[in-house]
Amino acid sequence: MTRNFMPLVALFAGTALLLFAGGINGLILPIRGDAEGFSATSLGLLGTGWAVGYVGGCMLTPRLVARVGHIRTFGAMCALAAIAVLVSLLVISSTVWIPVRAVSGFCFAGAAMIAESWLNEKADARSRGRIFGIYTMVNLAAATAGQMVLTLGDASGIFFFVLAAIVYCLALLPTAIGATTSPTPLTEVKLDVFSLWANSPVAVFAVLMVGISNSAFGTLAAVYAGRVGFSLGDIALFASIPILSGALAQIPVGIASDRFDRRHVLLVISVLAVVTDLCFLTIGSTDPTLLLILSGFFGATVFVMYPVIVAHANDHAAPGTFIQVSGGLLLVSGIGSIVGPTVAGIAMASISAAALFLVTGICHVFIILFTLYRLKISAAPTDKGSFQASPMSRGLTPETIALAAE
Structure with a gap:
């Protein structure tokens, strides 16, 4: 029983860390950008960049996984997401933040898809509803906690950028050391x-x-x-x-x-x-x-x-x-x-x-x-x-x- 349950704990931990970091990242950028004097148009383009990257990640990640495998792709996605947060800290400019935000969206979508594919493989007909329900609650709690953690510090410093980067890196550990088999190929969708x-x-x-x-x-x-x-x-x-x-x-x-x-x-x-x-x-x-x-x-x-x-x-x-x-x-x-x-x-x-x-x-x-x-x-x-x-x-x-x- 424990042997069957532990892989799910690792996967839920990985997705929770991913959503926690995403909650911090998604909220600190508009707050800090507004404080730095970015125009509302530029701040809106941050969301546009994220969406472009996210859609691209949903469409292209299955091909990347087919080439280099789940674990390598997931590790690369988490690492790039951490790098993107740190680049946003090093270069405070809307012209840099917008494409970097697209990278974040791409990596976030890719990492989420890979983690979810492991969960999907562990779910059978009897447990699928419960697993999806737990997964939804974990996502909600983690994303909300990531946003609320901003109440604990000063948005003008480096703390939240560094924290988001650290948690993105931590997110790859549960699947890297806890998964023993690669899941089935990722789901591909086409827009018709x-x-x-x-x-x-x-x-x-x-x-x-x-x-x-x-x-x-x-x-x-x-x-x-x-x-x-x-x-x-x-x-x-x-x-x-x-x-x-x-x-x-x-x-x-x-x-x-x-x-x-x-x-x-x-x-x-x-x-x-x-x-x-x-x-x-x-x-x-x-x-x-x-x-x-x-x-x-x-x-x-x-x-x-x-x-x-x-x-x-x-x-x-x-x-x-x-x-x-x-x-x-x-x-x-x-x-x-x-x-x-x-x-x-x-x-x-x-x-x-x-x-x-x-x-x-x-x-x-x-x-x-x-x-x-x-x-x-x-x-x-x-x-x-x-x-x-x-x-x-x-x-x-x-x-x-x-x-x-x-």
């Missing part, structure tokens, strides 16, 4: 927009809008909070509370999604998201408590959209195509993630910090309008699958999808 659109136009359009909206918020929430006068601790809370509330909201939303037409559920969520966007735009308050409460409502709406959309798409998919459909939607979301931070950064630079929620609000309005249009011309599926809770879409890889497959 025409097939995805034929399967579910609502899913393709909505997941693109969600990619734009969520990536804009994920990249620039810390910048918004800093520019309305939040302390470092409150900035970390502002970035973490939406993730936690989004995770909790998946339970009631999942129940509703299984009982009703998922498009109706998506409509309700999108309307609530627009209301929250309008609150941020019109409230004109810098009271941290009020804005933190609003951030919780925001996360409870925007971070439950992705799994509802994927579940709706799979309701229409042919049997046995879960990974292909979900993987294709992941890449469409990635394309949106490339666009979102840049557009939001330009808006914040041209208008105000609150323009971040103008961009997210427009995306949510578009989801409402297109979903209403599709409801008029298309009936709901008669045979629905089950809602599958998932980590935030920004942290999904094709291997996550394979692990979630039943």
Whole structure:
């Protein structure tokens, strides 16, 4: 029993360290960049760079693993991610940080895929649901802890950059010394927009809008909070509370999604998201408590959209195509993630910090309008699958999808 369980402990430890370092890295850069006087446009491009690298990592890592193996590739990814953090510390310049952030995204996606492929091999039909559930909770806790650790120090120093680099290096140790056999080949996905659109136009359009909206918020929430006068601790809370509330909201939303037409559920969520966007735009308050409460409502709406959309798409998919459909939607979301931070950064630079929620609000309005249009011309599926809770879409890889497959 212990022999079978210990490899999973090592894998969970490796992914936890990876997500912990990613949480630090993803939050310290916009905070430090804003303090160094980077423009909102440049800070948005950090998110664009990450998304470009992340999508590239999801698509190219299987080929790298096929050439040099899992362990070598994983070690290289963790080492490069650590180097990228340290380069960001050595050269504080947006022109350097943007491509370096792309390297981080590539390495993070690759390392996550490889770790998840080990988990996927250890999961059988009876344990897959439990393993995926534990994996999701570990990811959530580790990423949140990485963000919250910023409350313990000074963002103007070198500590958090060095800490992130150290933890990235530590992440390779559990798999390097704990794995005795290489897992099966990694899951490859291809983007076939025409097939995805034929399967579910609502899913393709909505997941693109969600990619734009969520990536804009994920990249620039810390910048918004800093520019309305939040302390470092409150900035970390502002970035973490939406993730936690989004995770909790998946339970009631999942129940509703299984009982009703998922498009109706998506409509309700999108309307609530627009209301929250309008609150941020019109409230004109810098009271941290009020804005933190609003951030919780925001996360409870925007971070439950992705799994509802994927579940709706799979309701229409042919049997046995879960990974292909979900993987294709992941890449469409990635394309949106490339666009979102840049557009939001330009808006914040041209208008105000609150323009971040103008961009997210427009995306949510578009989801409402297109979903209403599709409801008029298309009936709901008669045979629905089950809602599958998932980590935030920004942290999904094709291997996550394979692990979630039943």
